[in-house]
Amino acid sequence: MDTLKAIVTRRSIRKFRQKSVAPEALRTIIEAGMYAPSARNEQPWHFIVISERGILDEIMHAHPYASMLAQAPVAILVCGDTNLEKSPGYWSIDCAAATQNMLLAAHDMGIGSVWLGVHPRQGRKDALGKICGLPHHVEPFSLVALGYPDETKEKPDRWREERIHTDRWNEPSGRIV
Numbered sequence: 001m002d003t004l005k006a007i008v009t010r011r012s013i014r015k016f017r018q019k020s021v022a023p024e025a026l027r028t029i030i031e032a033g034m035y036a037p038s039a040r041n042e043q044p045w046h047f048i049v050i051s052e053r054g055i056l057d058e059i060m061h062a063h064p065y066a067s068m069l070a071q072a073p074v075a076i077l078v079c080g081d082t083n084l085e086k087s088p089g090y091w092s093i094d095c096a097a098a099t100q101n102m103l104l105a106a107h108d109m110g111i112g113s114v115w116l117g118v119h120p121r122q123g124r125k126d127a128l129g130k131i132c133g134l135p136h137h138v139e140p141f142s143l144v145a146l147g148y149p150d151e152t153k154e155k156p157d158r159w160r161e162e163r164i165h166t167d168r169w170n171e172p173s174g175r176i177v
Helices: 003-009 023-034 053-062 091-108 122-132
Strands: 045-050 074-081 112-117 138-147
Touching (some): 023 091, 074 091, 091 112, 122 138
Antiparallel strands (some): 045 074, 112 138
């Protein structure tokens, strides 16, 4: 799939068919996350692949927006290792880039996904840290639910000329140059 097409057609999928995601596909999705840019190339991420139904159910009850985990065959918890930081505070930005790469890779392969926010909500971070047995220096950032889509969504129009400014903050110009 063309990169720009993937960017504009990817949607958050919350309904999944009862079909497992192959380990090779999961590897490709995680590899895409590992190729994300990171501050000073620190690559502070760790990925926990969760397919055990009991753990997915436990997460579903701990996270207020995780009801789709009842259908999702697998999820990936993206975490940042503060021991790997070269630039303190950038682990979350790096993990956001990794998460976006993973969403786009999944979409390219016909796998639906949805980004469940964890960081900076301390209650969610504590719950997922406990459920997944994370050490104190590893921070949960996002949870990506994955599966084959059981819904389709149209591409919305998100172009907003009023959000474009030229050279400095001024009245919106709608012009690129």
